[in-house]
Amino acid sequence: MWTKGSHHSKKDNKRALKKMKSFDLTKQYKLFKKDINKKILQVLSSGSYILGRNVKSFENNVCKYLNTKYTVSCNSGTDALVMSLRALNIGKDDQVITTPFTYFATSEAISLVGAQPVFADINPHTFNINPKRIEKLITNKTRAILSVNLFGQACELDKISQIAKMYDLSHIEDCAQSFGTTYKTKQTGTYGNIGCFSFFPTKNLGCFGDGGLIVAKNKKIYESLLKLRTHGGIKRNQHDMIGYNSRLDEIQAAILDIKLKYIDKLIKQRIGVAGAYYKLIKNEKIRLPYKDINGKHSFNQFTIRVKNRYKMEKHLIKHKIPYGIYYSKPIYKYKAYSAYSHTNLPMVEKVCNECLSLPIYPELELKDIRIISRVLNDYE
Numbered sequence: 145m146w147t148k149g150s151h152h153s154k155k156d157n158k159r160a161l162k163k164m165k166s167f168d169l170t171k172q173y174k175l176f177k178k179d180i181n182k183k184i185l186q187v188l189s190s191g192s193y194i195l196g197r198n199v200k201s202f203e204n205n206v207c208k209y210l211n212t213k214y215t216v217s218c219n220s221g222t223d224a225l226v227m228s229l230r231a232l233n234i235g236k237d238d239q240v241i242t243t244p245f246t247y248f249a250t251s252e253a254i255s256l257v258g259a260q261p262v263f264a265d266i267n268p269h270t271f272n273i274n275p276k277r278i279e280k281l282i283t284n285k286t287r288a289i290l291s292v293n294l295f296g297q298a299c300e301l302d303k304i305s306q307i308a309k310m311y312d313l314s315h316i317e318d319c320a321q322s323f324g325t326t327y328k329t330k331q332t333g334t335y336g337n338i339g340c341f342s343f344f345p346t347k348n349l350g351c352f353g354d355g356g357l358i359v360a361k362n363k364k365i366y367e368s369l370l371k372l373r374t375h376g377g378i379k380r381n382q383h384d385m386i387g388y389n390s391r392l393d394e395i396q397a398a399i400l401d402i403k404l405k406y407i408d409k410l411i412k413q414r415i416g417v418a419g420a421y422y423k424l425i426k427n428e429k430i431r432l433p434y435k436d437i438n439g440k441h442s443f444n445q446f447t448i449r450v451k452n453r454y455k456m457e458k459h460l461i462k463h464k465i466p467y468g469i470y471y472s473k474p475i476y477k478y479k480a481y482s483a484y485s486h487t488n489l490p491m492v493e494k495v496c497n498e499c500l501s502l503p504i505y506p507e508l509e510l511k512d513i514r515i516i517s518r519v520l521n522d523y524e
C-alpha cells in the first residue's frame with residue numbers, strides 16, 4: 145500500500161511539475177470567460193471603439209476604488225509615466241530622483257521626456273527606494289521624485305511625499321506593480337501628486353493587451369493629461385501642446401471593468417499564496433520577503449533573497465521549478481545608460497545578485513506551492 149501510494153504521489157508530482165508556470169493567465173480568463181466574451185461582443189456591435197462609455201465607466205470605477213477624484217486611462221504604464229512627467233512640465237535640464245531597482249520603463253520614461261534620472265539606493269529589505277538616500281541627491285535641477293511600489297509593496301510613501309513637499313518637488317508614484325496595495329490608510333497612487341498604473345497582463349489588474357491609467361490629484365494636471373493622450377487637445381482642431389496617441393480601447397476597458405469587481409478577491413488569493421510560502425518555506429539560507437507593517441503587500445511578486453543564487457538556480461532548474469530574476473541588473477548597468485556606468489549603489493548591487501522571484505498568481509494551487517516549498521527546503 146505504502147509503495148503504491150508513494151508511487152502514485154510521485155507521478156502526481158511529475159504531472160504538476162510539467163504544468164507549473166511562473167504565471168498562468170489562461171486560468172483567470174477561464175474564470176471570467178462568460179462575462180468577458182459577452183462584453184466583448186457588445187463592444188464590437190456598439191460601433192464605439194475609442195473613448196466611449198466603457199472607458200468612462202472604468203475610469204469612474206477606479207476613482208471609486210482608489211478613493212480619488214481624477215483618473216485618465218491610457219495605452220500603457222510606460223505612457224502613463226511619460227505623460228505624467230509631461231503634465232508636470234518636466235523635460236530638458238531637469239532631474240528626477242528614482243530607483244535603479246525596477247523595470248526599465250521607470251527611468252526610460254524620465255529619459256523619454258528629455259530629463260535626467262538620478263538614482264538613489266534602496267532599502268534591501270523592502271526593495272524600495274530608501275527615503276534617507278533621497279535628500280542628498282537634491283540639486284537645483286531636481287524637479288520630482290519618481291518612486292516605485294515594487295513587487296506589490298508600497299514605499300515609505302508618507303516620508304517621500306514629505307521630502308517632496310519640503311523641497312517643492314513633485315512626487316510621482318510608479319504603481320505598475322501595486323494596484324490594490326495600501327499604505328497606512330490609503331491606496332498607492334493617491335499619496336503622490338500623480339500615480340501611474342499598468343494593466344499589462346501579468347500585473348495585479350491585467351487586461352488582454354496593453355493598458356495604463358494615471359491618477360491625478362490636481363484638476364489642472366488632470367486637464368493636461370486629457371489633452372496629452374489625444375494629440376494635445378480634447379476638441380476638434382485643438383492642439384495646445386505636442387501630445388500622444390495613447391488611449392485605452394473600449395474592449396480592454398470593458399474587460400478591466402469586469403475584473404475590477406473581483407480585484408480584492410484576486411489580491412486576497414495572492415496574499416494567500418504568499419501566506420502558504422511563509423508557512424511552508426523553512427530554510428536558513430533563504431530570506432523571505434520582508435513585509436512593512438504599515439502597508440498591505442499585494443504580492444505581485446514573491447521575491448526571496450539567497451546568497452549563492454547561481455547554486456539556487458541550478459537547484460530549481462534540476463527540480464523543474466519555474467522562477468524569475470527581477471531584477472538581475474541595476475538600470476544604470478544597461479547599455480542604454482552607459483553614461484551612468486560609474487554608478488555603484490551597494491544595496492542595489494547586493495539585491496540584484498541575491499533576488500529570485502517564485503511563481504505567484506491568484507490561481508496557483510496549494511499542491512504546487514507545497515512542491516515548490518519542499519524543493520526550496522531541500523536546498524543546502
Ligand SMILES: *Cc1c(COP(=O)(O)O)cnc(C)c1O
Pocket residue numbers: 220221222223246247249250292318320321341342343344354355356
Ligand atoms: C510593467 C511596469 C512598467 C511599464 O508598464 P507597461 O504597461 O508595460 O508599459 C513600469 N514600471 C514598472 C515598475 C513596471 O513593472
